[in-house]
Amino acid sequence: MSERGIKWACEYCTYENWPSAIKCTMCRAQRPSGTIITEDPFKSGSSDVGRDWDPSSTEGGSSPLICPDSSARPRVKSSYSVENANKWSCHMCTYLNWPRAIRCTQCLSQRRTRSPTESPQSSGSGSRPVAFSVDPCEEYNDRNKPNTRTQHWTCSICTYENWAKAKKCVVCDHPRPNNIEAIALAETEEASSIINEQDRARWRGSCSSSHSQRRSPPTTKRDSDVKMDFQRIELAGAVGSKEELEVDFKKLKQIKNRMKKTDWLFLNACVGVVEGDLAAIEAYKSSGGDIARQLSADEVRLLNRPSAFDVGYTLVHLAIRFQRQDMLAILLTEVSQxxxxxxxxxxxxxxxxxxxxxxxxxxxxxxxxxxxxFLTDLVTFTLPADIEDLPPTVQEKVFDEVLDRDVQKELEEESPIINWSLELATRLDSRLYALWNRTAGDCLLDSVLQATWGIYDKDSVLRKALHDSLHDCSHWFYTRWKDWESWYSQSFGLHFSLREEQWQEDWAFILSLASQPGASLEQTHIFVLAHILRRPIIVYGVKYYKSFRGETLGYTRFQGVYLPLLWEQSFCWKSPIALGYTRGHFSALVAMENDGYGTRGAGANLNTDDDVTITFLPLVDSERKLLHVHFLSAQELGNEEQQERLLREWLDCCVTEGGVLVAMQKSSRRRSHPLVTHMVEKWLDRYRQIRPCTSLSDGEEDEDDEDE
Structure with missing residues (x-):
């Protein structure tokens, strides 16, 4: 008898394996110690094909090989027709399994216990009942099967059946509960499936996929819309009696069903602080979430990590606890703003x-x-002059609430970028104020609309116009961008050259940024926005990128003048807007309007009939160097005299008595949009109704004096 004719049968999938195999070739189950090996009748040779198989006709006259095991009995091999009729249908995937299989061959689901009169194929509507015959080997296995209730404990997270000696779940590493018997009593008969030691490797692989949890609470539609990794948020495991477990499970289910998209983003941001994932915090900030939000008792219970999360903790507390210095600097800045x-x-x-x-x-x-x-209306936002009529304490409150003090300090004190000329800031009344702006990734678009209409680009109207303009006029903007980048690399001595495929890839990346809400934008997008506004944009920004520790990382390249060079000059306005750029953030720089009365400076009121206010914006830096004009063609590039002549063509320029080249920004309260004027008036009414405590006490003393 050749070795190829001797096989052993797997007790799970009934596959006939060769005697040299230590694991099942089909399901990779471990070969039992007391394996019964049978002979394959179809592998005895080509001359034997077609004749009946005789168990005694083995090579050498030997009988089928049986492993020496006193407890093992020979398997009874029934005919194919009987085996096929006695197949049982899996209740999960309806696969027809052989009678000897105690688990489904396809999905590894546990075989349900049926009554002797129930047909294994009764799931089909047209099948006829067949008497259920018990395999003698199955009887033997069931009789000698150990008590799984006492040998296993069920994980409360992934429902995996672990051995009693395991201190934590082998699938999800969840700690073993202290009271195993209480959890065993709470498990239903359907959930108490037996996962053998041989199946662990397969379950570990399956748990890393999308079907990592065999059973999880139902997910609502609003939760399914949030596309992020919620598997890091673990559900709390309960320990107690059966009634307590049911109540606790219902409570967790109610908490999860009440969760909204913002709540999941907040929990994901908390986990992101613990794990050092800054993207989770940015996603929560982009959704408009409150950085100062505190963890509630239900949220801490849902996170189920007492060593990390406590009731009342915020993202700042978590960053301090886990020493996330980079996140802490960002969060503290956000909270202060x-x-x-x-x-x-x-x-x-x-x-x-x-x-x-x-x-x-x-x-x-x-x-x-x-x-x-392009926009058809010319609107410029300025702070109302009525602010100066308010009491000093109320004025301070107004500036605290509407201005970004940190940006103002960085642009004025840390580096002289704005208001460095006393002539412009004081005598010509052209002081610039940095408006507070949200840091949700759309700060450039928000600052542009703040400098013009006084609102945010909340509905991404300006972003959509930016995206469509870039795509519809891609050839025009691409030529300017490529020429400018080539000149910039040569002027700084980089001397690199790219293939056309590389230029196209970089340009495709710039186009993709315009279509993604919350994505950071670049100089090219400012150039396109100047064409949409039909007016120049002047950016006053820091020259170097710096880390939160103050380390210089590189050049910013944002500061300069952006002209709508692809339009005709007659189609554009010469009144620019001003933006401020600090570390990765844009802010609108606006002036305070002049009331047209008194001597408020040389540019106070050139036309009293229209109440026109003129703000003088410097076109040179504090060192009297001309600001760069971005995206000039090869014919327009030249020395400073040529660039100054170009600026005078696109802007209303003049030179002050101190010799500063400035551009005139004209604005008129009467000619401003009525909706913007009405919005500013309603905003000011809040402060007009505030009476300072000092003036209130003085008034009460005056009334007391009159009564006396």
Whole structure:
């Protein structure tokens, strides 16, 4: 008898394996110690094919080989027709399994216990009942099977059946509960499936996939919309009696069903602080979440990590506990900015929505080859002069709530970028104020709309116009961008050259940034925004990137003048807007309007009939060097005299008595949009109704004197 004719049968999938195999070839189950090996009748040779198989006709006259095991009995091999009729259907995948299989061959589900009269194929509507015959080997296995209730404990997270000696779940590493018997009593008969030691490797692989949990609470539709890794948030495991377990499970289910998208983002951000994932915090900030939000008792219970999360903890507390210095610097800055901010757009939400609809209605696309979008209205936002009529304490409150003090300090004191000229800031009354802006990734678009209409780009109207303009006029902007990047690399001595495929890849990345809400934008996008506004944009920004420790990382390249060079000059306005750039953040720089009375400076009121206020914006830095003009062509590039001549063509320029080249920004309160004027008035009414405590006490003393 050749060795190829002797096999052993797997007790799980009934596959006939060769005697040299120590694991099942089909399901990879371990070969039992007392394996019964049978002879394959179809492998005895080519001459034996077709004749009946005789168990005694083995090579050498020997009988089928039986491993020496006193407790093992020979398997009874029934005919194919009887075996096929006695197959049982899996209750999970309806696969027809052989009678000897105690688990489904396809999905490894436990075989359900049926009554002797129940048909294994009764799931089909048209099948006839067949008497259920018990395999003698199965009888033997069931009779000698150990008591799994006492030998295993069920994991409360993934429902895996672990051996009693295991201190934690071998699948999800969840700690073993202290009271194993209580959890065993709480398990239902359906959930108490037996996972053998041989199946651990397969379960570990399956748990790393999308079907890692065999049973989980139902997920609502609003939770399924949140596309992020929620598997890091573990459900709490309960320990107690059966009634307590049921109550605890229902409570956790109710908490999870009440969770909204913002709640999941907040929990994910908390876990992100613990694990050092900054993207989770940015996702929560981008959704408009409150950085100062505290963990509730239900949320701590859902997270189930007492060593990390406590009731009342915020993201800042977690960053301090786990020493996340980089996250702490960002979170503290965010909390200080959101502590008490009240800009006009927040006070009047109805008017703000009307302004957004007005902006969308004023956007049009130019016909012709250069099909760029543009705004039809010229609007410039300025702080109202009525602020100076308020008491000093109220004025301070107004500036604290509407300005970004950190940005103002960085642009004024740490590096002289704005208001460095006393002539401009004081005598010509052209001091610039940095408005507070949200840090949700859309700060550039928000600052542009703040400098013009005084609102945020909440509905991404400006971003959509930016994206469409870049795609519809891609050839025009691509040529300018490529020439400018080539000149910039040569001027700084980089001397690198890219293939056309590399230029195309970089350009595709710039296009993709415009279409992603919350994505950081670059210089090219500012150039396109200048064409949408049909007016120049002047950026006053820091020259170097710095880390939160103050280390210089590189050049920013944002500071300079962006002109709508692809439009005709007659189609554009010469009144620019000003933006400020600090570490990865843009802010709108606006002036305070002049009331037209008294001597408020040389540019106070050139036209008293229209109440026009002029703000002088410097075109040179504090060292009197001309600001760079971005995205010039090869013919437009030249020395400073040529660039100054170009600036005078696109801007209303003049030179002050101190010799500073400036651009005139003209704004008129009467000619401003009525919705913007109404919004600012309603915002000011909040402060007009505030009476300082000092003036109130003085007034009460005066009334007391009059009574006496």
């Amino acid at each position: 959101q502590a008490a901010k009240c800009i006009p757009a927040m006070v009047c939400p109805e008017l703000t929505e009307q302004i957004r609809r007005e902006i969308a209605a004023s956007l049009h696309q130019r016909k012709g080859d250069f099909a760029c979008y």
